[in-house]
Amino acid sequence: xxxxxxxxxxxxxxxxxxxxxxxxxxxxxxxxxxxxxxxxxxxxxxxxxxxxxxxxxxxxxxxxxxxxxxxxxxxxxxxxxxxxxxxxxxxxxxxxxxxxxxxxxxxxxxxxxxxxxxxxxxxxxxxxxxxxxxxxxxxxxxxxxxxxxxxxxxxxxxxxxxxxxxxxxxxxxxxxxxxxxxxxxxxxxxxxxxxxxxxxxxxxxxxxxxxxxxxxxxxxxxxxxxxxxxxxxxxxxxxxxxxxxxxxxxxxxxxxxxxxxxxxxxxxxxxxxxxxxxxxxxxxxxxxxxxxxxxxxxxxxxxxxxxxxxxxxxxxxxxxxxxxxxxxxxxxxxxxxxxxxx
Amino acid sequence: xxxxxxxxxxxxxxxxxxxxxxxxxxxxxxxxxxxxxxxxxxxxxxxxxxxxxxxxxxxxxxxxxxxxxxxxxxxxxxxxxxxxxxxxxxxxxxxxxxxxxxxxxxxxxxxxxxxxxxxxxxxxxxxxxxxxxxxxxxxxxxxxxxxxxxxxxxxxxxxxxxxxxxxxxxxxxxxxxxxxxxxxxxxxxxxxxxxxxxxxxxxxxxxxxxxxxxxxxxxxxxxxxxxxxxxxxxxxxxxxxxxxxxxxxxxxxxxxxxxxxxxxxxxxxxxxxxxxxxxxxxxxxxxxxxxxxxxxxxxxxxxxxxxxxxxxxxxxxxxxxxxxxxxxxxxxxxxxxxxxxx
Numbered sequence: 122x123x124x125x126x127x128x129x130x131x132x133x134x135x136x137x138x139x140x141x142x143x144x145x146x147x148x149x150x151x152x153x154x155x156x157x158x159x160x161x162x163x164x165x166x167x168x169x170x171x172x173x174x175x176x177x178x179x180x181x182x183x184x185x186x187x188x189x190x191x192x193x194x195x196x197x198x199x200x201x202x203x204x205x206x207x208x209x210x211x212x213x214x215x216x217x218x219x220x221x222x223x224x225x226x227x228x229x230x231x232x233x234x235x236x237x238x239x240x241x242x243x244x245x246x247x248x249x250x251x252x253x254x255x256x257x258x259x260x261x262x263x264x265x266x267x268x269x270x271x272x273x274x275x276x277x278x279x280x281x282x283x284x285x286x287x288x289x290x291x292x293x294x295x296x297x298x299x300x301x302x303x304x305x306x307x308x309x310x311x312x313x314x315x316x317x318x319x320x321x322x323x324x325x326x327x328x329x330x331x332x333x334x335x336x337x338x339x340x341x342x343x344x345x346x347x348x349x350x351x352x353x354x355x356x357x358x359x360x361x362x363x364x365x366x367x368x369x370x371x372x373x374x375x376x377x378x379x380x381x382x383x384x385x386x387x388x389x390x391x392x393x394x395x396x397x398x399x400x401x402x403x404x405x406x407x408x409x410x411x412x413x414x415x416x417x418x419x420x421x422x423x424x425x426x427x428x429x430x431x432x433x434x435x436x437x438x439x440x441x442x443x444x445x446x447x448x449x450x451x452x453x454x455x456x457x458x459x460x461x462x463x
Numbered sequence: 464x465x466x467x468x469x470x471x472x473x474x475x476x477x478x479x480x481x482x483x484x485x486x487x488x489x490x491x492x493x494x495x496x497x498x499x500x501x502x503x504x505x506x507x508x509x510x511x512x513x514x515x516x517x518x519x520x521x522x523x524x525x526x527x528x529x530x531x532x533x534x535x536x537x538x539x540x541x542x543x544x545x546x547x548x549x550x551x552x553x554x555x556x557x558x559x560x561x562x563x564x565x566x567x568x569x570x571x572x573x574x575x576x577x578x579x580x581x582x583x584x585x586x587x588x589x590x591x592x593x594x595x596x597x598x599x600x601x602x603x604x605x606x607x608x609x610x611x612x613x614x615x616x617x618x619x620x621x622x623x624x625x626x627x628x629x630x631x632x633x634x635x636x637x638x639x640x641x642x643x644x645x646x647x648x649x650x651x652x653x654x655x656x657x658x659x660x661x662x663x664x665x666x667x668x669x670x671x672x673x674x675x676x677x678x679x680x681x682x683x684x685x686x687x688x689x690x691x692x693x694x695x696x697x698x699x700x701x702x703x704x705x706x707x708x709x710x711x712x713x714x715x716x717x718x719x720x721x722x723x724x725x726x727x728x729x730x731x732x733x734x735x736x737x738x739x740x741x742x743x744x745x746x747x748x749x750x751x752x753x754x755x756x757x758x759x760x761x762x763x764x765x766x767x768x769x770x771x772x773x774x775x776x777x778x779x780x781x782x783x784x785x786x787x788x789x790x791x792x793x794x795x796x797x798x799x800x801x802x803x804x805x
Contacts, residue, residue, distance in 0.1 A: 179736070353731060353732065358727075372735045385700075385727020386727055386728045386729075386731055387727045389695060389699070389714075390695065391743075392714050392742075392743035393714045393745075394521070394743070394745075396744050396745050396748070397742075397743050398740065398741070398742045399734060399742075400734075400739075400740045400741075401733075401735040401737065401738045401739050401740070402735075402738050403735075403736075403738050406738065
């Protein structure tokens with residue numbers, strides 16, 4: 122019976138403000154056995170790819186009644202990832218299966234049946250895609266754009282954080298739907314990607330704009346029908362006066378607000394005067410639609426009609442810096458950590 | 464052919480900040496004739512009751528692409544009211560009809576066919592009700608509560624500006640729907656009305672609360688399912704952390720934001736983490752449902768199952784002060800101005 126030591130990234134203590142690498146030390150656990158005890162209905166996995174996602178910041182604070190529990194100080198960070206099943210007490214999974222779902226920031230994890238875990242049916246694409254376009258961020262773009270925003274051909278779509286894990290897909294979905302789409306990002310490199318790689322009609326660097334409201338007015342002289350909100354705060358305040366009647370704002374994240382108390386949004390009156398709908402959603406409430414999404418997205422990937430940029434770093438020990446980097450926009454595309462390739 | 468002078472309240476000039484009585488002088492027009500020219504399809508009315516409504520503040524500013532045009536400086540204030548038809552070139556109306564709709568702040572008005580104008584079918588109740596419970600505010604409460612918020616029995620409902628033209632109805636609708644409802648207002652007198660007249664389960668004076676968020680936590684230990692937004696700004700910020708999962712916020716007005724640039728709303732992140740829906744609406748888009756509303760509300764009034772408080776002032780010359788008073792909460796209940804009783 123094989124026994125190993127398990128490297129782990131733990132949360133040292135609850136975090137205030139921006140997270141730092143030192144909040145997430147690497148430790149080595151005592152010896153563990155690579156099989157499950159008799160009668161367990163859990164799944165023992167070897168982690169391959171770990172996903173860095175902005176929502177994880179919320180779990181680093183002491184819970185204030187959020188939709189998801191806080192991490193436990195002293196225990197491994199939890200996150201989405203791709204893994205290989207080494208042993209399974211669960212009927213749906215067997216040794217050798219590839220899976221994606223909620224796992225730990227460690228080499229080996231025991232995943233309880235109650236966690237989100239999908240069996241990977243199609244490994245004919247990059248496995249890391251199951252942390253991004255084929256995983257939670259893909260579903261976020263799909264649900265937020267198609268279900269929440271209900272786009273119509275010819276509508277004007279604005280995407281903030283547009284080169285990120287979700288934004289790059291929303292932009293491409295918008296083009297596939299016959300919309301006009303403008304994206305914003307925080308570097309020239311990202312703006313170039315938006316225009317030249319993802320096919321946005323226009324893109325701009327929000328850090329170079331003194332007056333965001335005026336910038337949006339320039340890019341949307343007729344106004345915005347759909348805003349895919351990834352940022353919050355000042356960006357939302359600039360968007361609201363530029364919205365058109367009956368506009369829709371889907372809110373799946375407000376990354377600018379996760380670490381700091383923002384400036385406050387002053388232009389909410391437009392919600393009344395333009396009859397806007399602003400709708401928050403949590404993607405896991407829509408996972409019943411995952412197979413429908415896969416039917417749509419897989420052919421698009423294989424036919425080269427949609428592309429996906431990842432920012433991949435090597436080694437579990439690189440994970441804390443990768444996660445921290447999300448909040449300064451250091452990543453270009455979906456941030457992934459490789460723990461092992463098989 | 465009768466000729467008269469027409470007293471009018473005009474807008475002197477566009478207004479910044481809080482409106483003042485002096486922004487709305489009373490003038491006397493030159494002689495007008497009390498019949499319509501041959502071939503007109505307008506309706507000539509004698510105004511009976513005029514409605515003071517918070518949305519009118521928006522029309523006093525130079526238009527910035529709102530859903531409704533600005534008033535014209537030098538011309539009479541436009542507003543909703545109840546009137547008697549003196550002459551009609553429109554097929555739907557004839558001399559002697561009672562109507563409610565968009566009229567002028569003056570003794571006699573010519574209403575064009577393109578304006579909102581309803582024929583009053585049932586004058587077996589107080590005619591002034593057609594500026595309130597049987598008019599636009601009633602429809603606002605009905606649409607905002609039933610259509611936008613989709614209440615379920617047992618849900619927790621919070622109404623701000625709860626003794627106002629709309630709020631007092633939302634509270635009573637909530638009770639009729641089997642909800643638990645708490646209202647807030649700005650004086651002890653209004654709080655007493657909420658509890659003793661309108662049947663709110665609880666009510667409080669928001670001006671006496673140092674910490675609105677904590678006050679709401681006290682009144683809603685289990686959180687709020689439905690917030691009927693009449694205020695905006697700080698109140699909205701206090702409500703957001705107290706909302707429950709899948710909560711709904713209907714926004715038909717944000718009176719605290721009409722005159723001043725507010726502090727900004729900082730707690731919008733809860734829209735994401737609690738999957739809230741915040742929906743603006745404009746009641747005139749729902750006027751096709753007016754007859755359905757009348758079928759519901761009229762029996763409730765006649766059976767004494769719903770009540771409606773009005774704050775009635777006498778004389779066209781009292782109208783500017785009455786309108787100004789809305790923004791300091793001087794009115795108790797729906798603010799109405801009597802121009803003539805028949």
